[in-house]
Amino acid sequence: MAGDLARRVPETGRGDEFDRLAQSLNAMLSQNEKLFVGMREVAENLAHDLRSPLGRVRQRLERQLSDSLSADEKTALAMEALDETDRMLATFNAILSIAQADSGAPRRSFEPVDLRILLQDVADLYEPLAEEAGARLRLALPGRPVVARGNRDMLFQACANLLDNAIKYGIASAGPAPHPAIDLDLDAAGERARFAVRDRGAGLHGEALERARERFYRADASRTGGGSGLGLALVDAVARLHDGELTLAAAGPGLRATVQLPLDKSAPAQETAGGAGEEPAGAAGAEHG
Ligand SMILES: Nc1ncnc2c1ncn2[C@@H]1O[C@H](COP(=O)(O)OP(=O)(O)OP(=O)(O)O)[C@@H](O)[C@H]1O
Ligand SMILES: [Mg+2]
Incomplete structure (x- = not known):
């Protein structure tokens, strides 16, 4: 069966131990196939995505060697090459972070994290950026700590x-x-913490909504936007690392991205009120903007 990743052990349908063994083996083979195909796709996408910027860096370095350029022109070329390399480094860093989350290794150093403090810090960082882009960031936090292990x-x-x-x-x-x-x-x-980001843009629909979490996936409209298509793949990997889940839903208008995580049960006095699926209960906390 060497080389053919799609082949499986035939099952007799008798439901005996040979069948159960075949089922386990086939499940393992399917998992291996998925991992292998995933790795191949990452390698292909990386090569594809880095080829153009590397080519541009090379071109700029080559032009820098030309005698006819002024010092200012050379500086401008160097700055452009630096920007390109920064973007390439960001791509590598994202891939490495996803791989690290997928490996499960960070679980060894999980600690209690109060998500209220964490989200407040993220909001403090992003509020000016949202404002600059012409939007208002509104933060709704419950009155008590929401602690996850992570x-x-x-x-x-x-x-x-x-x-x-x-x-x-x-x-x-x-x-x-x-x-x-x-x-x-x-x-x-219940036993879950949940944070969600909701915008009021065009959102994602159909195939794009299904595929947005894939590594390197970019919906067509934003292909020119400069993203590497790894952001949601990382959110997804981080959620899974924490035994949680990322869900994306059309919010009409906009997109709602929700991350669910198990609460840290050993943490004292935290927000656990309300049943699963209820709207945010005590979400009248700090508001930004
Ligand atoms: N809030 C959103 N509204 C509409 N489309 C979105 C939204 N978030 C993501 N997308 C679409 O999903 C694609 C994948 O998003 P993702 O964050 O994984 O990658 P990216 O933003 O393109 O690049 P990166 O995050 O690596 O810089 C985006 O390219 C965009 O087309
Ligand atoms: Mg992104």
Whole structure:
């Protein structure tokens, strides 16, 4: 069966131990196939995505060697080459962060993280950026701590990626409102904490909504936007690392991206009121803007 990743052990349908063994083997083979195909896709996409910027860096370095350029022109070329390399580094960093989250290794250093403080910090960072882009960031936090066990930096990055998208894609195409709102909400229901970013842009629909979490996926309209298509893949990987989940839903107008995580049960006195699926209960906390 060497080389053919799609082949499987035949099952007899008798439901005996040979069948169960075949089923386990086939499940393992399917998992291997998925991982292998995923790795191949990442390698192909990386090569494809880095080829053009590397080519541009090379071109600029080559032009710099020309005698006919002024010092200012040379500086401008060097700055452009630096920008290109920064973007390439960001792509590599995102891929490495996704791989790190997928490996599960950060679980060893999980600690209690109060999501209220974390979201407040992310909002403080992004509020001026939203304002600059012509939007209003509204933050709704519950009155009591909402504690999950996790990796603070990765959860911060996940929330930051969602806000980055809301600012990049949720504003330009928004309706007539001069300052469309971006909402960042946190609440706890049952044993889960949940934070959500909702914008009022064009949102995602159909195949784009299905595929937005894939590594390197960019919906057509934003192909020129300069993103590497890794932001949501990282949010997804971080959510799974925390035994949580990222869901994307059309919010009419806009996109609602929700991350659910298990609450840290050992944490004292935190927000656990309300049943699953309820609207944010005590979400009348700090409001930005
Ligand atoms: N809030 C949103 N509204 C509309 N489209 C979105 C939104 N968020 C993401 N998308 C679409 O999903 C694609 C994937 O998003 P993702 O964050 O993974 O990558 P990116 O923003 O293109 O690049 P990166 O985050 O790596 O800089 C985007 O290219 C965009 O087309
Ligand atoms: Mg993004």
